[in-house]
Amino acid sequence: FGKGRPGVQTQTAEELYSKLKEDVLTAPRRVERRGTLPCAFGKGGTCCRVCNMGPCQVVEGVEELKGVCGASAATVVARNFARMVAAGTSAHSDHGRHVAKLFYEAVHGEVPFEVRDKRKLRVVAQAFGVDPNLPEGDLLKELADAALRIFSQQEGEIILTHRAPKPLLEKWRQYGVVPRGVDREVVELTHRTTIGVDQNYKNILMGAARCSLADGWGGSMLATELQDLLLGNPQPIRAKVNIGLGVLRPDHVNVAVHGHDPLLADALAQASYDPEIIEEAKRVGAKGINLSGICCTGNEVLMRKGIPIAGSFIQQEVAIATGALEAVVVDVQCIMQNVVEIAKHFHTAVITTSPIAMMEGATHIPFDEKRALEVAKEILRTAIARFPQRDLSKVNIPDQSVDIVAGFSHEAIMYILGGRFRASYKPLNENIINGKILGIAAIVGCDQYRVNEPIQVELAKELIANNVLVLATGCSATNMAMAGLLSPEAAKLAGDGLREVLEAVGCPPVLHMGACVDNSRILIAATEIVHTGGLGDDIFQIPAVGCAPQWMSEKAIAIGMYFVTTGVQVVFGPDFPTLGSKTVTDFLFYEIENYFNGCWRVARTANEFANIMIDRINGGRRALGIDK
Numbered sequence: 179f180g181k182g183r184p185g186v187q188t189q190t191a192e193e194l195y196s197k198l199k200e201d202v203l204t205a206p207r208r209v210e211r212r213g214t215l216p217c218a219f220g221k222g223g224t225c226c227r228v229c230n231m232g233p234c235q236v237v238e239g240v241e242e243l244k245g246v247c248g249a250s251a252a253t254v255v256a257r258n259f260a261r262m263v264a265a266g267t268s269a270h271s272d273h274g275r276h277v278a279k280l281f282y283e284a285v286h287g288e289v290p291f292e293v294r295d296k297r298k299l300r301v302v303a304q305a306f307g308v309d310p311n312l313p314e315g316d317l318l319k320e321l322a323d324a325a326l327r328i329f330s331q332q333e334g335e336i337i338l339t340h341r342a343p344k345p346l347l348e349k350w351r352q353y354g355v356v357p358r359g360v361d362r363e364v365v366e367l368t369h370r371t372t373i374g375v376d377q378n379y380k381n382i383l384m385g386a387a388r389c390s391l392a393d394g395w396g397g398s399m400l401a402t403e404l405q406d407l408l409l410g411n412p413q414p415i416r417a418k419v420n421i422g423l424g425v426l427r428p429d430h431v432n433v434a435v436h437g438h439d440p441l442l443a444d445a446l447a448q449a450s451y452d453p454e455i456i457e458e459a460k461r462v463g464a465k466g467i468n469l470s471g472i473c474c475t476g477n478e479v480l481m482r483k484g485i486p487i488a489g490s491f492i493q494q495e496v497a498i499a500t501g502a503l504e505a506v507v508v509d510v511q512c513i514m515q516n517v518v519e520i521a522k523h524f525h526t527a528v529i530t531t532s533p534i535a536m537m538e539g540a541t542h543i544p545f546d547e548k549r550a551l552e553v554a555k556e557i558l559r560t561a562i563a564r565f566p567q568r569d570l571s572k573v574n575i576p577d578q579s580v581d582i583v584a585g586f587s588h589e590a591i592m593y594i595l596g597g598r599f600r601a602s603y604k605p606l607n608e609n610i611i612n613g614k615i616l617g618i619a620a621i622v623g624c625d626q627y628r629v630n631e632p633i634q635v636e637l638a639k640e641l642i643a644n645n646v647l648v649l650a651t652g653c654s655a656t657n658m659a660m661a662g663l664l665s666p667e668a669a670k671l672a673g674d675g676l677r678e679v680l681e682a683v684g685c686p687p688v689l690h691m692g693a694c695v696d697n698s699r700i701l702i703a704a705t706e707i708v709h710t711g712g713l714g715d716d717i718f719q720i721p722a723v724g725c726a727p728q729w730m731s732e733k734a735i736a737i738g739m740y741f742v743t744t745g746v747q748v749v750f751g752p753d754f755p756t757l758g759s760k761t762v763t764d765f766l767f768y769e770i771e772n773y774f775n776g777c778w779r780v781a782r783t784a785n786e787f788a789n790i791m792i793d794r795i796n797g798g799r800r801a802l803g804i805d806k
């Protein structure tokens with residue numbers, strides 16, 4: 179067990195890691211054994227490796243230490259940052275494209291499906307520029323075409339950006355950052371950051387802003403909306419989290435779904451109830467199949483089906499170290515290569531399913547939506563075959579799991595706060611205006627092995643004690659769930675005003691809104707709050723703020739950038755990838771506010787985060803004249 183923090187339930191993780199022999203290199207041990215800190219040039223964004231004359235390690239303000247081509251630190255840092263935005267956008271959007279293609283196949287009868295929520299169907303159709311009054315068959319086909327166009331469109335504006343409040347859209351138009359098409363923005367940003375193209379750091383960063391909008395108001399939003407139509411719109415649902423009994427079951431074949439794609443996991447859930455499969459599990463001595471989730475695939479099936487979550491990004495190794503997992507089924511994104519290494523010490527099968535995400539040492543069972551249930555059964559059979567190999571002397575399922583309520587889609591929040599018959603954000607707006615709720619904070623993003631404090635959890639506690647309602651997505655939501663903050667009982671930790679509001683509706687103080695692509699739900703909720711009235715006519719005026727205190731993925735940078743471009747202040751930590759250039763950092767932290775009214779900040783401790791965020795919320799209240 180190394181110095182890297184293995185999880186919120188440190189006791190649990192420490193115990194599980196201790197079962198692994200010293201020579202098994204886990205991520206925390208790798209952090210420890212590397213011994214050194216990450217390279218300062220790489221960390222601050224000043225290592226340029228876009229051509230073969232380098233890599234050039236540049237230093238701002240030192241002429242001799244520009245790149246061989248003369249690239250300044252500002253250019254190099256802006257380029258590296260922009261490339262993170264492009265990569266993050268491509269990850270969310272390629273996921274979205276997968277969903278859009280499935281939606282197309284579904285409406286053309288190639289895959290069985292039915293849209294259950296007709297009201298949402300009409301709302302989504304309208305958002306995609308499709309006449310909501312068309313007969314359902316035509317509407318679905320036009321919607322499927324419009325969805326695919328978001329990727330291939332070369333000119334014009336991604337239609338989902340038109341959902342934003344008018345003044346915001348006008349601002350985007352004024353500065354030329356309305357995205358044209360997802361593929362075009364990602365390709366263009368990758369092009370302009372190659373050797374010898376864009377050398378104006380501001381221009382590069384405005385390109386990054388445009389690309390990020392293709393993520394938040396494009397690919398990510400599309401993924402969320404179409405998944406809701408295909409798989410159901412999340413509603414509040416009780417569930418369990420943690421690597422513990424209740425999530426993992428000693429007498430079942432345990433299968434963890436890990437990655438980001440909910441389509442396969444949904445099929446696995448269906449297959450796990452299949453009498454034939456249950457029978458096969460019984461034949462090897464198990465009582466049935468038990469699914470649990472890791473990372474955002476976990477969040478997706480938690481939100482819609484109440485399937486428990488075993489862990490966030492940093493618990494993927496320890497989940498296997500329980501010795502009780504027959505299979506980890508992975509799709510795409512955030513799957514550590516080390517998972518296969520850890521699995522070698524147990525009977526656990528690592529099963530890859532995507533043609534673009536294979537792993538050496540894993541079993542590959544390609545997922546095909548057209549044979550979804552069949553493939554799902556094949557995967558479960560592979561897991562069942564492992565059950566007799568489970569070594570009971572290695573099994574160690576800790577005793578705790580935590581009860582939570584998840585499933586807060588933006589529609590669900592409207593119903594809960596406004597009542598089923600007048601679903602609206604009006605009561606929320608009123609409670610912000612009257613000061614019972616000071617403001618709203620989104621705590622999103624990853625967790626990682628180089629952060630030694632549970633910043634997210636401490637921060638959430640401090641915010642809710644100050645009457646700030648917290649929204650959460652991704653691994654951040656999982657960590658706060660493990661700390662007990664997603665149960666209605668946690669309302670007792672809230673300040674008097676917030677507590678009164680929460681207890682009246684039986685709501686937890688931290689609302690789990692889904693996976694990372696579902697940060698788009700926050701954009702839609704913010705837009706609704708603006709349209710509801712009383713808190714200004716643009717998103718930047720809402721007393722709201724965002725943060726990703728333990729971020730690690732490029733995807734988090736894309737998300738941060740689209741929130742900033744949407745007018746929100748976001749605080750990242752414990753470090754930031756542009757700190758090697760004061761020029762670029764000053765632009766992203768201060769000057770960008772003159773364009774979009776949002777900006778970046780960096781913080782290191784929960785207390786620093788809380789101070790910056792509460793200050794921002796109070797500033798917003800003052801500007802609206804609702805501070806007392």
Ligand code: NFS
Nearest residue numbers: 474512623624652653694
């Ligand atoms: Ni988001 Fe979700 Fe987790 Fe980070 Fe990875 S799983 S998409 S990137 S680590 S929050």
